[in-house]
Structures are given as structure tokens and as C-alpha cells.
Amino acid sequence: MNAPQPPDRSGDRRQDEEELAVSRLRRDMPLVPASSIAGRALVSVIAIMTFLSCLTAGGAMLVASASQGWRSQISREVTIQIKPDAGREIDAQVEKAAATARAAPGVANVQVFSKQDSERLLEPWLGAGLDLSELPIPRLIVVRMQDRVEPDLSALRSALATQAPGASLDDHRLWLARLDTMADAIVLFALALFLLMISAMMLAIGFATRGAMAGNREIIEVLHFVGAADSYISRQFQGHFLRLGLRGGLLGGAGAALFFLAATALSAWWSNSPGGEEIVALFGAFALGLKGYVAIFAVAVAIGVLTAAMSRIIVFRHLRRLL
Amino acid sequence: MLHFENVGLRYGMGSEVVRDLSFSVETQSFQFLTGPSGAGKTTLLRLMLLSLKPTRGLIKMFGRDAASLDKDAITALRRRIGVVFQDFRLLDHLTTYENVALPLRVMGRNETSYRAEVVELLRWVGLGERMNALPPVLSGGEKQRAAIARALIVRPELLLADEPTGNVDPGLARRLLRLFVELHKSGTAVVIATHDIALMDQFPDARRLVISGGRLQIFDRDSW
Numbered sequence: 001m002n003a004p005q006p007p008d009r010s011g012d013r014r015q016d017e018e019e020l021a022v023s024r025l026r027r028d029m030p031l032v033p034a035s036s037i038a039g040r041a042l043v044s045v046i047a048i049m050t051f052l053s054c055l056t057a058g059g060a061m062l063v064a065s066a067s068q069g070w071r072s073q074i075s076r077e078v079t080i081q082i083k084p085d086a087g088r089e090i091d092a093q094v095e096k097a098a099a100t101a102r103a104a105p106g107v108a109n110v111q112v113f114s115k116q117d118s119e120r121l122l123e124p125w126l127g128a129g130l131d132l133s134e135l136p137i138p139r140l141i142v143v144r145m146q147d148r149v150e151p152d153l154s155a156l157r158s159a160l161a162t163q164a165p166g167a168s169l170d171d172h173r174l175w176l177a178r179l180d181t182m183a184d185a186i187v188l189f190a191l192a193l194f195l196l197m198i199s200a201m202m203l204a205i206g207f208a209t210r211g212a213m214a215g216n217r218e219i220i221e222v223l224h225f226v227g228a229a230d231s232y233i234s235r236q237f238q239g240h241f242l243r244l245g246l247r248g249g250l251l252g253g254a255g256a257a258l259f260f261l262a263a264t265a266l267s268a269w270w271s272n273s274p275g276g277e278e279i280v281a282l283f284g285a286f287a288l289g290l291k292g293y294v295a296i297f298a299v300a301v302a303i304g305v306l307t308a309a310m311s312r313i314i315v316f317r318h319l320r321r322l323l
Numbered sequence: 324m325l326h327f328e329n330v331g332l333r334y335g336m337g338s339e340v341v342r343d344l345s346f347s348v349e350t351q352s353f354q355f356l357t358g359p360s361g362a363g364k365t366t367l368l369r370l371m372l373l374s375l376k377p378t379r380g381l382i383k384m385f386g387r388d389a390a391s392l393d394k395d396a397i398t399a400l401r402r403r404i405g406v407v408f409q410d411f412r413l414l415d416h417l418t419t420y421e422n423v424a425l426p427l428r429v430m431g432r433n434e435t436s437y438r439a440e441v442v443e444l445l446r447w448v449g450l451g452e453r454m455n456a457l458p459p460v461l462s463g464g465e466k467q468r469a470a471i472a473r474a475l476i477v478r479p480e481l482l483l484a485d486e487p488t489g490n491v492d493p494g495l496a497r498r499l500l501r502l503f504v505e506l507h508k509s510g511t512a513v514v515i516a517t518h519d520i521a522l523m524d525q526f527p528d529a530r531r532l533v534i535s536g537g538r539l540q541i542f543d544r545d546s547w
Contacts, residue, residue, distance in 0.1 A: 018451040022442055025420050025454060027434045033416045222412045225372065226473070227402035228429035230394060320394070 032219060032236045037212040039244055042205070046248025047255070049201040050303050053194050054256030054296045060190035061292050067183030071176060078143045078153065078171045084136040085166045094139050097164040101141060104156045106149040113140040201303070202310050205241065209311040212237060213318050224322065234315040238308045245307025246300075253300030260288045260296075324350050324481060324512055325371060330380030332366060340366055341537045344380065348481065348514060353507045355523045356516040358534035364516040365409070367534060368483050371514065372406060373397050385480075402430065405474030405511075407484035411466045413458040413473075419465075420445065420454040423472045441476060448472045448502070463490040471499065475506065482506060484515045488522055496522055 080101060082093050094112060101110045113121070118139055119132045126132070145151040157169045213220065223233050264287050288296075325348040333339045341363045348354065348371075356364055369375040370382065373389055382389040384400050392400070405426075413422045421428075423445060427437045445454055448468040458466055467490055474482060484503070488496035500522060507513045514532075517523065523531065531542040 018446065018454075021452060021454045022438075025438070025442075026418050027421065027424075027438075029417055029421055031414070031417075031425075031428075218412070219414055222414060222425075223429060224398075225374070225401065225406050225408075225412070226426040226429055227398055227477070229398045232429055232431070 030236065030240070031223065032212070032216050032240060034240060036215045037208065037240055037244070039240075042208045042244050043248040043251070045204045046201060046245060046303060046307065047251040049197050049204070050249045050252025050300055051255040051259075052252075053197045053201075053303075054253055054299055055259065056190045056194045056197065057295065057299060058256060058260055058288055058292055060187045060194075061288065061295065063183055063186045063190070065289075067179060070179055074172045074176055074179075076145050076147065078145070078151070078156075078169060080141040080143060080160065080167050080169055082139045082141070082164065082167045084138065088166055090139060090166070093164045093166050094141065097160055097167040098141050100159050100163045101143045101156065104143075104152070104159065106146050106151045107143055108146040109144040111142045111144070113142070115139065198303075198306075202306065205245070205307050205310045206314055209237065209241065209314040210318070212240075212311075213315060220319070220322070230316060230319040233319060234312050237315045238312045241311035242304060242308035246304030249300035249303035249307070252303075253296045257293055257296050260292065264288070324348055324385060326381075326383040327370075328381040328383075330370065330377045330382060332370065332375060333378050339378070339537055341370070341534070341539075344370075344539050346532060346539060346541055348512055350480070350512055351507065351510050352530065353504070353513045353526070353528070354515070354530040354532055355526075356514055356532045356534065357518055357520075357523065360518065362534045363537050364518075364534055365485055367539075368406075368485050368514070368516055371483055372404065373400065402426070402477060403480045405477060405479035405482045407467075407470050407474045407482070407487045409486040409489060411458070411470040413461075413466060413469055415458050418455050418457060419450055419461065419469050422458065422469055423476055425473060426477045437476075444472050444476055464492070464495045467491055467495075467499065471502065479511060481512045482514070484513070486517055487515060488517065488519060493521070497525065500525055 080097050082090060082097055084090050085093075098110050098112050101107055115137070118137050121140075122132065122137065143156075153169065153171050160167045160169055220233060223236075267287075327344045327346050330344040331339045331342040344367065356367060358364055366375065370377060373382070373384065373392070376390075384392075385403065387396070387400075389397075413419075414425070417425070420441060424434070424437060424441045427441070428434070442451075442454065445451055448471060450465060450468055450472065453461060453465055453469075456465075458469070461469065467487065471484070471487060474484070482503070487503070488499055491499065496519070503513050503515060504526060523529065533540045533542065
């Protein structure tokens with residue numbers, strides 16, 4: 001008598017294995033493998049370039065806002081200078097000029113520098129302890145204009161000419177024009193640097209995209225043969241490059257933001273020293289302000305988007321040449 | 324379906340690799356493309372797939388002059404053709420399932436809409452248990468079947484296969500041929516490039532396109 005055979009369950013087992021395989025199907029693997037693109041090197045290049053671009057842009061913004069500050073401060077202030085004249089009593093001239101200035105519309109405040117004040121102004125150059133009474137030192141009156149009122153300086157100038165003939169009005173226009181030119185030159189130079197860096201970065205992205213295309217030539221060919229449209233293929237690359245660009249851009253932007261935060265903190269610390277004062281006078285307190293940080297973030301995101309767009313253009317151009 | 328008229332192709336200034344090719348592939352037909360190695364079989368298949376432009380002559384694909392087609396139109400036509408490459412051309416970083424589903428995926432179809440279809444085809448070609456395997460761990464025969472499944476998944480009107488049995492044992496080659504014949508019976512025009520005479524003899528009714536020295540001779544069942 002034969003022993004009972006165990007039922008054959010190999011078919012069932014195979015079916016179970018297949019069911020398990022179906023339940024574990026991997027289905028969303030990117031068609032262009034991330035490892036095939038020189039990602040880390042590209043992210044580093046983008047991050048460094050973004051960092052430098054943001055520094056340049058931030059620096060330009062600082063100079064622009066500082067020059068705005070100088071401009072508004074200086075243009076709110078004019079100086080009346082009264083030169084000593086043998087024929088006239090200088091104190092009377094000063095009084096008359098001050099009175100004329102006080103009477104002029106739009107004047108907020110008139111500060112008369114006394115003889116002693118004027119001598120003190122010369123101390124840093126001539127040294128202390130000198131008797132300056134014999135020197136014909138001009139006298140100064142600082143006139144501050146009211147905010148939001150356009151001062152009528154030509155009326156003041158002609159009033160001074162009749163009331164105090166020895167007085168001359170200096171509205172710092174020449175000095176202001178030079179400052180303007182310098183600030184504009186710095187901003188333009190920074191803009192040129194910014195554009196150069198963006199161009200260099202785009203070239204690097206171009207090289208990386210071409211490298212990725214060459215490395216994935218077979219994949220592109222297969223995708224073409226199975227009926228993928230060029231737009232579909234370029235989307236596969238574009239997605240990768242958008243991620244790389246955003247990562248690099250945000251890293252570089254975060255670095256630049258940290259740099260400006262540190263610079264703000266350091267400049268507050270420095271500002272007590274004499275050198276620090278000058279730096280603060282030139283660049284402000286290195287305080288970029290919310291607008292500046294938003295601009296850095298916008299540059300970082302724009303670089304990400306630009307990276308994707310650049311790679312898309314290159315991929316499209318490459319695919320157009322293929323059949 | 325596919326019509327060649329005096330087609331010639333040269334690379335650069337060299338002599339023509341294929342010349343004076345004039346033939347048609349009719350709907351629901353079955354033909355072998357054969358000839359010695361280096362005779363131009365793969366070149367001819369690439370011309371049929373519109374991945375090479377002829378230097379002269381006329382190629383008509385599904386009734387349209389190939390020379391006048393833009394890239395989008397070529398893409399649309401390729402979706403009606405299934406191709407099996409001699410070297411499989413499976414993407415190594417995708418699983419067997421993903422490779423076979425690729426033609427549907429690039430059409431922008433949702434994965435859930437074709438999952439059952441792909442799994443069924445994989446089972447039909449005997450790869451039900453290898454769905455999650457990556458091509459580097461598949462045997463030659465398994466790769467071949469995956470490549471064939473990828474070509475069949477879109478239910479092509481024309482199937483072009485380059486040495487589809489070149490890497491498999493005679494038993495599997497016979498089974499694969501049966502698969503192509505079944506496909507042909509279900510309405511697909513089939514062109515199989517091979518120099519395996521034993522394989523061709525198993526399907527004596529098929530037309531034979533013999534390419535030699537860049538020229539083509541056609542042998543129909545009636546002519547031999």
C-alpha cells in the first residue's frame with residue numbers, strides 16, 4: 001500500500017510569491033538615475049557661486065542704501081560760510097546771515113558756530129594751544145532744513161547776498177555729486193560682477209548637463225525608441241537639475257545670509273572703535289534689513305529655477321539633434 | 324504599413340551601406356530579415372524605426388512620408404511599433420516590471436491604470452517571479468523575454484526584433500518564436516532579423532528578406 005502523498009503545493013507557493021512580488025512592486029524610480037549626474041560637485045559650484053553672487057548683491061544694496069542715507073542727511077543740511085573781510089564786522093555779518101536763514105521758509109534749525117567752535121574745528125589739523133585769533137578764520141552757520149519740504153536755496157542765496165554780502169551758501173552739491181557717482185559706480189560694478197558670476201554658473205550647469213546627457217545616452221536612446229517625446233525626456237533631467245539648483249542656491253543663500261548676520265553683529269561690536277565708525281559711515285551698520293534677506297532668498301530660488309531652465313534648454317537642443 | 328522605395332544610406336562620404344531597398348511590410352504579415360553579419364540588417368531595422376535618415380529614396384510609415392515628419396510625429400509613430408534589440412537595452416536601474424511598463428509610463432499613463440496589464444504580460448512570458456529583479460541579475464533568456472514583453476506591452480501594429488533568439492538556447496528560441504507567431508496571428512506585422520536558419524525553417528510560411536552587400540532580395544513562399 002502506498003503511503004499517502006502530500007498534496008502538491010508548488011503551484012500555490014509560486015502564486016503566493018507572485019502576489020507578494022506584485023504587492024512589493026517598485027514603480028516610481030526616476031528614469032534618469034540621480035547617481036548618473038555629477039550632483040555633489042554641481043551643488044558645490046552652485047552653492048559657492050550663489051554665496052558670492054548674494055554677497056555682491058547684498059554689498060551693492062548696502063552701498064545703495066548707505067548712499068541714500070548720506071544723500072538725505074546732507075541734502076537736508078546747508079552751510080553758510082562767512083569769510084573775514086577787512087571792511088566788515090564779522091560778528092554782525094554772522095548775526096545777519098543767521099537771521100536771514102531763520103527767516104527763510106523750510107528751515108528747521110540754525111546753528112551758529114562761534115569763533116571758539118570754528119577754532120576747535122581746526123584743532124585736529126593745527127594742534128591745540130595755538131593762538132588763532134590773528135588768523136582770518138571763516139565762520140560757519142549750519143542750517144538744517146525741515147523734512148519733506150523742498151528748500152528754496154536760490155531764494156536763500158539771493159537773500160544772503162543782499163543781507164550779508166560776505167556770506168556764501170554751500171549746499172554740498174559737488175560733494176553729493178561725487179558721492180553719487182562713487183555709489184553708482186560701486187553698484188554698477190557689483191551688478192557686473194553678479195552677472196559674470198551668474199554666467200559662469202550657467203556655463204558650469206551647461207557642462208554638467210552635457211555630461212549627464214553623455215552619461216545617459218543609452219537611457220535617452222531607449223526612451224526615444226519606446227516612444228518618449230523630447231519634452232518628457234527633458235522633464236526627467238529638468239527635475240534633477242531643479243533639485244540640485246535649489247539645494248545649491250539655498251545653501252549658498254543661507255551662507256550669505258549668515259555672513260551678513262555675522263557682519264551686522266561684528267559691526268555693532270566694532271562701531272566703538274575709530275576705524276569701525278568710518279566703516280559704519282560708509283556702509284551703514286551692515287544691516288541688510290528684511291528686504292535684503294528676502295532678496296537673498298529670491299536669488300537662491302531664482303538660481304534653482306534658472307538651473308532647471310538652463311538644463312532643459314540644453315537637453316532640448318541635444319535631443320533635437322537626435323532622431 | 325511600411326514602404327521603402329529605392330532607399331539608400333551612406334555615412335559621410337563613404338559608399339552606401341544599403342542601397343536600392345524597395346519593399347513593403349504589409350499589415351499582419353510575418354517576415355524574417357536575414358543575411359550575413361555586417362550585411363546591414365541592423366541598419367535596415369534602424370531605418371524602419373526612423374532612427375536613421377536615408378540619404379536617398381522614400382520611406383513611408385503608416386502611409387506617411389517619413390521625410391516630412393517632425394519629431395512629435397515620429398514619436399507618435401514609434402508608439403505604434405514595438406522593438407526588441409539584440410542587446411536587450413533594458414535600463415539597469417529599473418526593475419523588470421518598470422522596464423516592461425516603460426512604454427506606457429512615457430505616454431504619461433497613470434501607474435495604477437496599467438499595473439494589472441503589465442503583471443499579466445510578465446506572467447505570460449514567464450517572468451512573474453522576477454518582477455522586482457533588476458536586469459543585471461536576470462539570465463540572458465530572462466532579459467530577452469523582458470525585452471520582448473516591453474515591445475509587446477503597447478500592442479504594437481508592427482514588431483521589429485533584432486536577433487531576438489540570439490542569446491537563448493534552442494528550446495527557448497522555439498518558444499519565443501511561437502510567441503511571435505501568436506502575436507502575428509493576433510494582427511501584428513512582425514519583422515525578425517536573424518541569421519538562425521534553423522529558426523526560420525520552423526516557420527516556412529514566412530517571407531524572407533535577404534540582405535547581402537547592402538542589397539535586398541525578397542523570397543516569398545511562392546517563389547521558392
